Amino acid sequence: MQNALSFRHVLTPDGMVHDVTLEVGPDGRITALRPAVGPFHGELALPGIPDAHSHCFQRLLAGHGEVPSGSDSFWSWREAMYRAAARIDAEALHAIARQCYAEALAGGYTSVAEFHYLHHAPDGARGPELAAAVIEAAREVGIHLVLLPVYYQTGGFGQPARPEQARFVHATVDEFLRLLESVQGRVPLGVAPHSLRAVPPEILPVLVREVRALLGSATPFHIHVAEQVAEVEACRAAHGATPVELLARSVELDAHWNLVHATHASEAELALIAARDATVVICPSTEAYLGDGLCDVETLQRAGGALAIGSDANTRLDAIEELRWLEYGQRLRSRQRARLADGRGLGEPLWTGVVDAGARALGEKVGGLAIGQRADLLSVRTDGALLGHDPARWLDALIIGGSRADIEDVYVAGQRVVSGGVHRDATRIRADFGRAARRLLRGEA
Numbered sequence: 543m544q545n546a547l548s549f550r551h552v553l554t555p556d557g558m559v560h561d562v563t564l565e566v567g568p569d570g571r572i573t574a575l576r577p578a579v580g581p582f583h584g585e586l587a588l589p590g591i592p593d594a595h596s597h598c599f600q601r602l603l604a605g606h607g608e609v610p611s612g613s614d615s616f617w618s619w620r621e622a623m624y625r626a627a628a629r630i631d632a633e634a635l636h637a638i639a640r641q642c643y644a645e646a647l648a649g650g651y652t653s654v655a656e657f658h659y660l661h662h663a664p665d666g667a668r669g670p671e672l673a674a675a676v677i678e679a680a681r682e683v684g685i686h687l688v689l690l691p692v693y694y695q696t697g698g699f700g701q702p703a704r705p706e707q708a709r710f711v712h713a714t715v716d717e718f719l720r721l722l723e724s725v726q727g728r729v730p731l732g733v734a735p736h737s738l739r740a741v742p743p744e745i746l747p748v749l750v751r752e753v754r755a756l757l758g759s760a761t762p763f764h765i766h767v768a769e770q771v772a773e774v775e776a777c778r779a780a781h782g783a784t785p786v787e788l789l790a791r792s793v794e795l796d797a798h799w800n801l802v803h804a805t806h807a808s809e810a811e812l813a814l815i816a817a818r819d820a821t822v823v824i825c826p827s828t829e830a831y832l833g834d835g836l837c838d839v840e841t842l843q844r845a846g847g848a849l850a851i852g853s854d855a856n857t858r859l860d861a862i863e864e865l866r867w868l869e870y871g872q873r874l875r876s877r878q879r880a881r882l883a884d885g886r887g888l889g890e891p892l893w894t895g896v897v898d899a900g901a902r903a904l905g906e907k908v909g910g911l912a913i914g915q916r917a918d919l920l921s922v923r924t925d926g927a928l929l930g931h932d933p934a935r936w937l938d939a940l941i942i943g944g945s946r947a948d949i950e951d952v953y954v955a956g957q958r959v960v961s962g963g964v965h966r967d968a969t970r971i972r973a974d975f976g977r978a979a980r981r982l983l984r985g986e987a
């Protein structure tokens with residue numbers, strides 16, 4: 543089905559253009575940009591943001607673990623997360639993922655890299671049912687999914703997996719490859735070695751080789767790295783190297799690698815990541831939520847490094863808010879303003895930067911509103927945060943003062959999935975999520 547979408551202002555990789563119709567082919571890709579005469583579908587079209595790091599099941603936990611227990615850290619939160627995850631079955635995951643992805647779309651994300659590690663049923667049964675629940679949820683909701691099955695083998699540096707990690711664990715790379723085979727062809731796949739904590743360095747190259755043999759040499763790899771100071775210290779004690787050093791020593795870092803968090807990466811490590819063309823995925827609201835710390839994003843940017851964003855724990859799905867906190871984190875860190883801005887202002891370089899890097903992180907053609915890219919876009923209202931501003935400053939006004947409430951319509955592959963800020967199936971999705979959450983969190987039947 544041919545489709546045409548017209549806007550008064552369109553943010554392209556080359557800057558803002560005016561009075562443009564986007565022609566969308568039957569495969570959902572943009573085939574042409576031509577002058578428009580109206581009627582218009584909206585005032586301002588922005589490319590949808592690829593969410594480069596999500597754990598959809600954690601949407602269940604937003605608001606839990608906020609009563610002080612004496613020692614509240616990432617590690618105590620993780621224990622609470624394990625307890626909740628232990629009860630999630632395929633039916634509940636399907637309901638949680640639909641809620642999460644519907645909110646993601648309304649919050650400005652049009653594709654998502656799902657870092658999926660809830661593999662086995664609560665009773666330990668093997669099979670692709672939980673991955674299938676995520677795939678089906680994304681299909682129903684209309685977000686574009688890249689599934690990143692997670693390889694998880696050990697419970698810490700040189701330590702066996704703990705019982706509460708049993709649902710995440712594959713004993714061998716071969717066993718993990720069977721899971722990949724069972725979902726291959728259903729959605730685009732990448733692979734995520736969970737972290738250096740969970741995958742011994744001698745196993746990493748084996749995993750990469752086997753995955754590339756099965757899925758091809760362009761397969762994206764994602765890994766949590768240097769999120770916590772305790773993780774960096776434990777890695778040093780076990781291997782005499784930091785996680786980034788150990789990773790770079792174990793595999794050939796290149797443009798297919800995506801390092802999630804890199805919170806405690808040193809200046810030299812960030813320069814190395816940039817020089818190898820790997821991408822860093824920052825998850826600003828989650829890193830604040832978990833008390834991780836702040837990555838030195840300015841150094842990464844000065845080194846020319848690619849930076850994508852992720853919604854991670856999914857406590858709130860709002861890409862605009864994530865971008866604001868990406869900048870604000872650097873302001874708080876440096877006690878100075880306009881840290882990630884350039885001559886274009888703040889909003890345009892931030893937005894186009896994370897769209898471009900996010901597309902690469904997902905291995906998808908969603909790098910902006912241009913010919914050949916998928917027509918994933920947001921129509922932004924101009925009577926909210928943008929009101930009264932010159933169009934040249936709209937993106938700045940959106941990042942500083944806006945939120946997902948400013949997103950009017952959302953299109954994936956040229957098809958509208960959110961209208962007036964509301965997902966097309968929001969009522970049913972909310973009802974199912976509410977039922978699943980009450981069952982899991984409050985024990986209701």
Ligand SMILES: [Zn+2]
Nearest residue numbers: 597657766854
């Ligand atoms: Zn994560």
